[in-house]
Amino acid sequence: MTDGFGKGHHLHLIDGSAFIFRAYHALPPLTRRSDGLPIGAVAGFCNMVWKYLQDGKGSDQPTHAAVIFDHSARTFRNDIYPLYKANRPEPPEDLRPQFPLTREATRAFNIACIETEGFEADDIIASLACQARDAGGRVTIISSDKDLMQLVGGGVEMMDPIKAKPIGPDEVREKFGVGPERVVDVQALAGDSIDNVPGAPGIGIKTAAQLIEEYGDLESLLARAAEIKQPKRRQTLIDHAEQIRISKRLVELDCGMVLDFTLESLEIREPDPEALLEFLTRMELRTLTKRVAERFGTEPPTMAEVAVPAPAAGADPAMPAAAELPAIDRSLYITIRDEAVLAEWLAEIAEKGVVAIDTETTGLDEMQAELVGVSLCTGPGRAAYLPLGHVDGAADLFGSGARVEGQMDLDRALAMLKPVLEDPSVLKIGQNIKYDWKVLARHGIRMVPLDDTMLLSYAQNAGAHNHGMDELADLYLGHRCLPIKDLIGSGKSQINFSQVAIDKASEYAAEDAEVTWRLWRHLRPKLAPNHVTTAYERLERPMIAVLADMEMAGIRIDSEHLKRMSNAFAQKMAGLEAEIHELAGGPFNVGSPKQLGEILFERMGLAGGKQGKTGAFSTGAEVLEDLAAEGHELPARVLDWRAISKLKSTYTDALPLHVNPETGRVHTSYSIAGAQTGRLASTDPNLQNIPVRTDEGRRIREAFVAAPGMRLVSLDYSQIELRILAHVAQIPALQQAFRDGIDIHAMTASQMFGVPVEGMDPMIRRRAKAINFGVIYGISGFGLARNLRIPRAEAQAFIDTYFERFPEIRAYMDRTVAGAKQDGFVRTLFGRRIMTPGINQSGPAAGGARRAAINAPIQGAAADIIRRAMIRMPQAIAHLPARMLLQVHDELVFEVEEAAVPELVEVARGVMQGAADPAVRLDVPLIVDAGQGANWAEAH
Known part of the structure; x- marks a missing residue:
C-alpha cells in the first residue's frame, strides 16, 4: 500500500536489530544507576538514532523513515528447514530486557517502529523497499547486512551506518563476485554457517560466484551439473541439489508481505521534545538528555543522582559498607487481600520496571510444595505480602485445615500476576530465584527477566563466604532477618508456613522481599568495579531458567x-x-x-x-x-x-x-552457587557422586532409564581439565599431543620414564595418569603415594621428574599463587572470580589455600565451558524431540526420541565443542565423547 508515496520521495529503512547488537557489543556493560537495569544497548541505540537524525539533514534528507525489528526467533523459514538458525546462541540475558526498551526509544524519537510475527526484519525491509521502488521513490537501507545486498539496484541502495559508506552494485560485486541480482544464487551455494543455511558442502563464496558467472543462474547450474569436469564438485552439486534449492528459499527475502500500513504513514516527523526527554531521563542517559534539550532549546529535566555505596576508607572493596538507606521498618508492610489493592501494586511494578519477589510455600521441595503466598517489594519500606493458601492454625502437619478468610482466590491472583511477571520489560529480583521460578512455573507462569542476589554475591565473592540471605543481610545491610523458626517452630511441633497467622506471615515474607531488593541495589552496582559483569551476565544469570527446566523435566528410575x-x-x-x-x-x-x-x-x-x-x-x-x-x-x-x-x-x-x-520421575536440584569454582552441586537427590569407575556405580546408573520410545544420550568432555591446563600453562608438548589425538597419559609416561608408547606397561601409564590428574589438584608426594600405594619417596621422585619434563606447569603454579597472594583471588579464562582466603597465612591452612588457588582457574574454566554449552543448548535442540536432563561434572545427559538420536548427538556435540568460542579460543581442541542407550550406564 503506497497511497501518497511516489516520485521525489526518499525512504530510509533502518535495520533496528543490527543497531541493537552493534550497540550492545560496542559498549561496555552499563546499568541504570537507580536500580541496576541493564541499559548499555539502549544507550548505544539511542545515540546511533540521534546521530542518524542529526546527520540526515541536507539535500539528501529522507522524506520517510522506519526502524525495522525482528519480532521473534522463529519465522516461516523454520517451517522450510527446522535447523535454520539452530546454531544461533540465545541473546545475552542482560540484553533481553533491553529489546522492548529499544522499541520504546524508537517511538520516543517519533520514528515508525515496525515488527511482524513470523517474519524477519530483512523480509519487512525487502517488502517496503520493493513497494517504494515500484511507486517510483528512492530507498536507502541503513545496514551493512550482507543478506540485504540482494535488494540493491533499481532505486534501492544501502548505507553502512558505521563507516558512513554507500553500498551499491559495485560494492556488492566486490563482496560476492556477482551483481545483486545473483547474490541469492551465490548464497544458496555457499550456505551460511551463522544462520545454519546448509548450501553445497565444500563450496565457498568464491567458487560459487565462479560457477554462477559461468552457468548464468542457479537452476541452469544444477541442470548442467553433470557437465562439470571436477569430479568432487560435480558430485556435490548432483547429490545436494535439493539441499541447495532449500538453501535458496532460506536466503531469498520475501518482497511480497502484506503490510497493514501505508508508506505514506512513514513520513518523517519531528520528535516530541517532552516525550523524548521523558524517556531519556527515565533511562538516566544524562549526556544525551542534555544534548537533546539543547537541540530543542529547553532545560533538561532534573535527574536524581543515585549514590553508589562505596567502601569505607581502608576497607576491603569486596566487603563494601552498608547501604545508606533508612533502617528496615516492618510496620510499613501491608497485606494484599483484594483485587483492587493488587491491581495498584501491579501498576506500580509495571511503572518502575523492577520488583523483588519471594514465594512462601508448604515445603522445600519446589516440585511438590503448595504455594502459600507471594511477597513483593518495589523500594525501601514499600513491601507487601499476598496471602493465598493460609489455613486454620489447628490444621494437621500437612495444612489440610479450613482456608482462612481474607485471601484472594489463588487462580484469580495468579492470573493478575502473570502478565507482569512474564513482562520482559519488568525485572524480577529474587534470592535463589530458581526456587520461586519453579514454584510459579508449576502454575503456568514463566518469569523473565531475572536477577538473583545470591548469584550477584557469588559472582563477586565465591569462596569468601556463603551466599544465603541471612548472611548477606548481616554482612552488607547490618540487618538481622526474622528467623523462620520463630514462625513455624522446630522439631516435632514444627508446622508448615500455611499454618502461620497471616499477620505474622506478612511481616516475615515482606521483609524477605525488601531485604532482597536492598541486597540487589547494593550488589548490582559492584559488578563493574569488580570486573565480573561478563561472568555474571554470561555464566550465572542465564543458568537459572536452564537448570529450572532440567530439574522440572526430571529423569525416570x-x-x-x-x-x-x-x-x-x-x-x-x-x-x-x-x-x-x-x-x-x-x-x-x-x-x-x-x-x-x-x-x-x-x-x-x-x-x-x-x-x-x-x-x-x-x-x-x-x-x-x-x-x-x-x-x-x-x-x-x-x-x-x-x-x-x-x-x-x-x-x-x-x-x-x-x-x-x-x-x-526423580527431580534433583542444582545449586548454582554451591562450589566456589563454578561446579554445580546436585541435591535431593545428589546425582553428582555416583561412582562411574566401579561395577556397583555402573549398576546404579542402570536404574536411570529412558521413557518408552526414548533413549538416553550422554555427551562427556574428554580430559577437559588437562586440556585447559595445557592451554593456561602453555605446555607445547601437551598441546601438540591433544592436537594429534595422542593418548595423553601414555605420552606423559613416555616423556617422564623414557619408555616407548607402543607396548607400554599399563602400570606405568596408570602412574602417569595419576600424576597428570593429581598435579591439577596440587597433589603432594604423600597424596600420590597413597593413591598409587607406593613408597612416599618414590612418589615424590615421580612428581619431581614430572616438573622437570614439564617446567611450564611449575611456572604456572608459581605465577598463580603469586597473583592470588597479591589480589586475594584468581580468575578463570572467562572472568569468573574465585576468592582465595588463607593464601597469605602460614601452616597447614596455607597449603590447602595454595592448592585451591592452583586448581581453581582450571576447574573453574571447565565449569564455565560446560555452563556456556548448557546455556546455548535449549535453543540449539529446540527443533528436536529432546530435552536436557542432567549435568554431572563434565557430562550432559539428554532424553530423546530414538529416531532423533544421531541428529541430537551432532547438534549437541557441536554446541559443546564450540562452547569456548568466541570468548576464549583454546590452543587445544575440545573433544566430546557420546553414547546412547536405554539407561544411563549404556549411554555412558
Whole structure:
C-alpha cells in the first residue's frame, strides 16, 4: 500500500536489530544507576538514532523513515528447514530486557517502529523497499547486512551506518563476485554457517560466484551439473541439489508481505521534545538528555543522582559498607487481600520496571510444595505480602485445615500476576530465584527477566563466604532477618508456613522481599568495579531458567532394579562383616568409628593412631587408606564395607523415595552457587557422586532409564581439565599431543620414564595418569603415594621428574599463587572470580589455600565451558524431540526420541565443542565423547 508515496520521495529503512547488537557489543556493560537495569544497548541505540537524525539533514534528507525489528526467533523459514538458525546462541540475558526498551526509544524519537510475527526484519525491509521502488521513490537501507545486498539496484541502495559508506552494485560485486541480482544464487551455494543455511558442502563464496558467472543462474547450474569436469564438485552439486534449492528459499527475502500500513504513514516527523526527554531521563542517559534539550532549546529535566555505596576508607572493596538507606521498618508492610489493592501494586511494578519477589510455600521441595503466598517489594519500606493458601492454625502437619478468610482466590491472583511477571520489560529480583521460578512455573507462569542476589554475591565473592540471605543481610545491610523458626517452630511441633497467622506471615515474607531488593541495589552496582559483569551476565544469570527446566523435566528410575541391588548390597555387606570380624579376632559394630579405632590401635596395635578430644581414635578414610597402603587387610575391608554401605543408603535405598508421585520421575536440584569454582552441586537427590569407575556405580546408573520410545544420550568432555591446563600453562608438548589425538597419559609416561608408547606397561601409564590428574589438584608426594600405594619417596621422585619434563606447569603454579597472594583471588579464562582466603597465612591452612588457588582457574574454566554449552543448548535442540536432563561434572545427559538420536548427538556435540568460542579460543581442541542407550550406564 503506497497511497501518497511516489516520485521525489526518499525512504530510509533502518535495520533496528543490527543497531541493537552493534550497540550492545560496542559498549561496555552499563546499568541504570537507580536500580541496576541493564541499559548499555539502549544507550548505544539511542545515540546511533540521534546521530542518524542529526546527520540526515541536507539535500539528501529522507522524506520517510522506519526502524525495522525482528519480532521473534522463529519465522516461516523454520517451517522450510527446522535447523535454520539452530546454531544461533540465545541473546545475552542482560540484553533481553533491553529489546522492548529499544522499541520504546524508537517511538520516543517519533520514528515508525515496525515488527511482524513470523517474519524477519530483512523480509519487512525487502517488502517496503520493493513497494517504494515500484511507486517510483528512492530507498536507502541503513545496514551493512550482507543478506540485504540482494535488494540493491533499481532505486534501492544501502548505507553502512558505521563507516558512513554507500553500498551499491559495485560494492556488492566486490563482496560476492556477482551483481545483486545473483547474490541469492551465490548464497544458496555457499550456505551460511551463522544462520545454519546448509548450501553445497565444500563450496565457498568464491567458487560459487565462479560457477554462477559461468552457468548464468542457479537452476541452469544444477541442470548442467553433470557437465562439470571436477569430479568432487560435480558430485556435490548432483547429490545436494535439493539441499541447495532449500538453501535458496532460506536466503531469498520475501518482497511480497502484506503490510497493514501505508508508506505514506512513514513520513518523517519531528520528535516530541517532552516525550523524548521523558524517556531519556527515565533511562538516566544524562549526556544525551542534555544534548537533546539543547537541540530543542529547553532545560533538561532534573535527574536524581543515585549514590553508589562505596567502601569505607581502608576497607576491603569486596566487603563494601552498608547501604545508606533508612533502617528496615516492618510496620510499613501491608497485606494484599483484594483485587483492587493488587491491581495498584501491579501498576506500580509495571511503572518502575523492577520488583523483588519471594514465594512462601508448604515445603522445600519446589516440585511438590503448595504455594502459600507471594511477597513483593518495589523500594525501601514499600513491601507487601499476598496471602493465598493460609489455613486454620489447628490444621494437621500437612495444612489440610479450613482456608482462612481474607485471601484472594489463588487462580484469580495468579492470573493478575502473570502478565507482569512474564513482562520482559519488568525485572524480577529474587534470592535463589530458581526456587520461586519453579514454584510459579508449576502454575503456568514463566518469569523473565531475572536477577538473583545470591548469584550477584557469588559472582563477586565465591569462596569468601556463603551466599544465603541471612548472611548477606548481616554482612552488607547490618540487618538481622526474622528467623523462620520463630514462625513455624522446630522439631516435632514444627508446622508448615500455611499454618502461620497471616499477620505474622506478612511481616516475615515482606521483609524477605525488601531485604532482597536492598541486597540487589547494593550488589548490582559492584559488578563493574569488580570486573565480573561478563561472568555474571554470561555464566550465572542465564543458568537459572536452564537448570529450572532440567530439574522440572526430571529423569525416570527403575525402582525394582534398585531394590534388587539393595538386597545384593546387604548380602555383600554381610559377607564383608564376617571377613572383618575374622580379621579382628571377634565381632564388633563395623559402623562404629569408636569400636573400629579400639580394634585397630589397641587390640591390633597398629601404628598411626591419633586420639581426638573425646579420646576416640580417628578412623576417617585417609587414616584407613594409609593403613591399607601399608598392607593391612582389616582397614582395606572396612573401606570396601563403607563404600557398599554408602551406595546402599545414599542411592539404592534412597532414590525410590525421591520419585515424585505426580511425574513418576526423580527431580534433583542444582545449586548454582554451591562450589566456589563454578561446579554445580546436585541435591535431593545428589546425582553428582555416583561412582562411574566401579561395577556397583555402573549398576546404579542402570536404574536411570529412558521413557518408552526414548533413549538416553550422554555427551562427556574428554580430559577437559588437562586440556585447559595445557592451554593456561602453555605446555607445547601437551598441546601438540591433544592436537594429534595422542593418548595423553601414555605420552606423559613416555616423556617422564623414557619408555616407548607402543607396548607400554599399563602400570606405568596408570602412574602417569595419576600424576597428570593429581598435579591439577596440587597433589603432594604423600597424596600420590597413597593413591598409587607406593613408597612416599618414590612418589615424590615421580612428581619431581614430572616438573622437570614439564617446567611450564611449575611456572604456572608459581605465577598463580603469586597473583592470588597479591589480589586475594584468581580468575578463570572467562572472568569468573574465585576468592582465595588463607593464601597469605602460614601452616597447614596455607597449603590447602595454595592448592585451591592452583586448581581453581582450571576447574573453574571447565565449569564455565560446560555452563556456556548448557546455556546455548535449549535453543540449539529446540527443533528436536529432546530435552536436557542432567549435568554431572563434565557430562550432559539428554532424553530423546530414538529416531532423533544421531541428529541430537551432532547438534549437541557441536554446541559443546564450540562452547569456548568466541570468548576464549583454546590452543587445544575440545573433544566430546557420546553414547546412547536405554539407561544411563549404556549411554555412558
